[in-house]
Amino acid sequence: MELSLYDLYQKMLTLMGPTHWWPADSKQQIIIEAILIQNTTEANATRASKLIFEETAYDFGKIAELTTEKLEELVRPAGFMKNKSKAIQTLADWYLSHAQNSQAIHKKYGKDLRKSLLSLHGVGPETADVLLVYVFDQAHFVSDKYARTLFSHLGQPGFADYKSLAKELNTLPEPFSYQDAQEFHGLIDEFGKEYFQRNPTFDQSFLAGDKLIL
Structure with missing residues (x-):
């Protein structure tokens, strides 16, 4: 299935539930x-x-x-x-x-x-x-290793380092809010811990077969 960035976020949120990142009191x-x-x-x-x-x-x-x-x-x-x-x-x-x-x-x-x-x-x-x-409640994207690995699995392999993805995707497009940006980063990192570090693998995940359209 072809997914826009917001579609990807919504699918992850629906199937994983909110992560409430960053877990901090201040x-x-x-x-x-x-x-x-x-x-x-x-x-x-x-x-x-x-x-x-x-x-x-x-x-x-x-x-x-x-x-x-x-x-x-x-x-x-x-x-x-x-x-x-x-x-x-x-x-x-x-x-x-x-x-x-x-x-x-x-x-x-x-x-x-x-x-x-x-x-x-x-x-x-x-x-x-x-x-x-x-901290500053901005709808930015964190182009960390989990995000780049996920994008690669979703048919966007051209981001070898942080700078390359950040250049392509720094500010998240509408309708992303800063709350969505916070949650999206948390979802990507929790997904990465589950499917990129141990079994089950990405091919066994709910995103297997999907394609991201940027």
């Missing part, structure tokens, strides 16, 4: 975990996130006051502790400097927000898009 937690999850497993990122919560309750004021050594100790389970701790403190300082008001930040930067995020230490394209979707 924008601050999402910002921290978007850094921690880089180049590691979800389990390792969760361990580090829990340690940061126990020390600071995700309070950016408290995080800004931590010594470099202390924050690195908390980040350690997620790996790359020096780079990630610096990224977390940089983002915390930046968010604090904007009164931790995500709506005001988006209003200030507008279409340049992604570029501004990319200028911050430790924020690459994937992290920037995650922040746009989950």
